Amino acid sequence: MKEQLEQLITDAVGQLKADGILPTDQTVKIQLDRPRDKSHGDFASNLALMLAKPAKMNPRQLAEKVIAAIPANTLIAKTDIAGPGFINFTIAQDQLKGQLTAMLSSADLGVQAADNPKTIVIDYSSPNLAKEMHVGHLRSAIIGDAVSRTAEMLGHTVIRQNHVGDWGTQFGMLLAHMEELDSEAANYELSNLETFYKAAKKRFDESEDFAERARELVVKLQSGDDYCLKLWNQFIDVSLTHCQEVYDRLGVKLTRDDVMAESAYNDRLPGVIEHLKEQGLLVEDQGAQCVFLDEFKGKEGEPLPIIVQKKGGGYLYATTDLAAIQYRQKELGGDYLMYFVDARQSLHFEQIFTLARKAKFIEGDIETQHYGFGTVMGKDGRPYKSRDGGVTKLADLLDEAERRALELLQQKNSDLTAEQQEAVAKVVGISSVKYADLSKNRTSDYIFDWDLMLTFEGNTAPYLLYAFTRVNSIFDKLGERSFDMDADWLLEDERELALANQLVRFEEVVNRVFDKAMPHFLCGYLFELAGYFSSFYEACPILNQEDEAVRNSRLKLARLTANTLEKGLSLLGIPTLEKM
Ligand code: ARG
Numbered sequence: 401m402k403e404q405l406e407q408l409i410t411d412a413v414g415q416l417k418a419d420g421i422l423p424t425d426q427t428v429k430i431q432l433d434r435p436r437d438k439s440h441g442d443f444a445s446n447l448a449l450m451l452a453k454p455a456k457m458n459p460r461q462l463a464e465k466v467i468a469a470i471p472a473n474t475l476i477a478k479t480d481i482a483g484p485g486f487i488n489f490t491i492a493q494d495q496l497k498g499q500l501t502a503m504l505s506s507a508d509l510g511v512q513a514a515d516n517p518k519t520i521v522i523d524y525s526s527p528n529l530a531k532e533m534h535v536g537h538l539r540s541a542i543i544g545d546a547v548s549r550t551a552e553m554l555g556h557t558v559i560r561q562n563h564v565g566d567w568g569t570q571f572g573m574l575l576a577h578m579e580e581l582d583s584e585a586a587n588y589e590l591s592n593l594e595t596f597y598k599a600a601k602k603r604f605d606e607s608e609d610f611a612e613r614a615r616e617l618v619v620k621l622q623s624g625d626d627y628c629l630k631l632w633n634q635f636i637d638v639s640l641t642h643c644q645e646v647y648d649r650l651g652v653k654l655t656r657d658d659v660m661a662e663s664a665y666n667d668r669l670p671g672v673i674e675h676l677k678e679q680g681l682l683v684e685d686q687g688a689q690c691v692f693l694d695e696f697k698g699k700e701g702e703p704l705p706i707i708v709q710k711k712g713g714g715y716l717y718a719t720t721d722l723a724a725i726q727y728r729q730k731e732l733g734g735d736y737l738m739y740f741v742d743a744r745q746s747l748h749f750e751q752i753f754t755l756a757r758k759a760k761f762i763e764g765d766i767e768t769q770h771y772g773f774g775t776v777m778g779k780d781g782r783p784y785k786s787r788d789g790g791v792t793k794l795a796d797l798l799d800e801a802e803r804r805a806l807e808l809l810q811q812k813n814s815d816l817t818a819e820q821q822e823a824v825a826k827v828v829g830i831s832s833v834k835y836a837d838l839s840k841n842r843t844s845d846y847i848f849d850w851d852l853m854l855t856f857e858g859n860t861a862p863y864l865l866y867a868f869t870r871v872n873s874i875f876d877k878l879g880e881r882s883f884d885m886d887a888d889w890l891l892e893d894e895r896e897l898a899l900a901n902q903l904v905r906f907e908e909v910v911n912r913v914f915d916k917a918m919p920h921f922l923c924g925y926l927f928e929l930a931g932y933f934s935s936f937y938e939a940c941p942i943l944n945q946e947d948e949a950v951r952n953s954r955l956k957l958a959r960l961t962a963n964t965l966e967k968g969l970s971l972l973g974i975p976t977l978e979k980m
Contacts, residue, residue, distance in 0.1 A: 459485025
């Protein structure tokens, strides 16, 4: 609907240009907002205010001209000019009803596939494998997954890339520690990666011989020594298995097949250096190979190097990312590369993108974008820590979520058996953690607060999951009685109309989530949808509605609400429950 309206306004602007009211070379950006106040119609545009100057007209006058130039159509029921010259549009009810019908009859809720589907390579999660996944790994996995699902729904081809760190200097230390233990002890210690890492670090710090051996082992590993590779493989396998357990629990779609580890680029790294040299971009600085780009300067205006090879010959994070970006375009065929990585790496990505283009690692019409995110904070306003002050392991965090969800459910009257309740608690617990993250603006830090996420009040997972079961229960109660899915929509009550208007916004919201890579828009939308449904359900009887035509229409609204909640939550990677 929004698109159709945009098209009509674009046509009107074209007409005004043809009529000499607007300069023909005037660029026009049409912006349509959803007014908060329903009496202002369904969409509002500030177009006349923006174009008053070039048209040399007062905005209200120009607004009249715009309205007059809109081609005949069945979309718009009414236009008004408000305040200094806003144009308010009210959409015809027939359009609304047509849209509702289209949504109800399609598995994708009538969401149109993108006009130009892309191959999108999405880098997300990408933890370092030396340690166990911790709370800092939550956001990339959850947000990246939601955006990937949304992109797929819009008809794009998504290639997931889990760029795990498995090749850094830390691995020397881990291998040295593995070597010291006999295989039984090693297996035992590896069952807790966190402890293993700590033990290795302790050895590294206390013994110079150990540290020396560790450094030796990394060099050997990186040059492909069989013995080192064998130890290393054993470690990586344990670590990746652990990651997979976390993804499966979180309902994050990543699998082993999506892993494209740093080590996988090892053989390409000398080529990266060679290529930079050929392009005349390489500069030696204190023995290290660097690139200096004019775009990047330090605080004092001093040149800022991108180091691609260390003095001893070792390669760096940036070198691998250059190899990876090239691979993503040239071998995976990506035309849009998305990176969901902590905002603190934004300079790194700016440098990589700029250098990759300059050095032609990527070429032509390709979009690259780093989508950063803020930090998960504790209530004390510092990065979230476990009770003992250490980093919180993700596995422990999820255990706690499930435990707390069970407590929450036990406080509530429910006809679930203890066993069912436990299964429901798993979904509620994990969903609460995910939803708390997804519902915050991606770019800001947020405070991790159990009490605010595990409650049936407010914009939370329990609230939405419960809302879904409520809508569903209508159909349970309907039992054998059938209803006519082809019945007419009757939207007489203002609450029916408000609900219908919210339902048809779904497509717009899904597009916004993808365009901005911001799932919180969808959370806000679903929360509002549940609110509109509640008001409707309280005011408009359904099951004991005598008038069959009205009952049918209301049942259809309820069905579509359930479908929309379910689809919306699934885009966030949250499953629905039949009962709670
Ligand atoms: N492993 C890195 C870290 O934990 C994140 C990798 C992100 N992706 C990339 N292509 N650099 O900080």
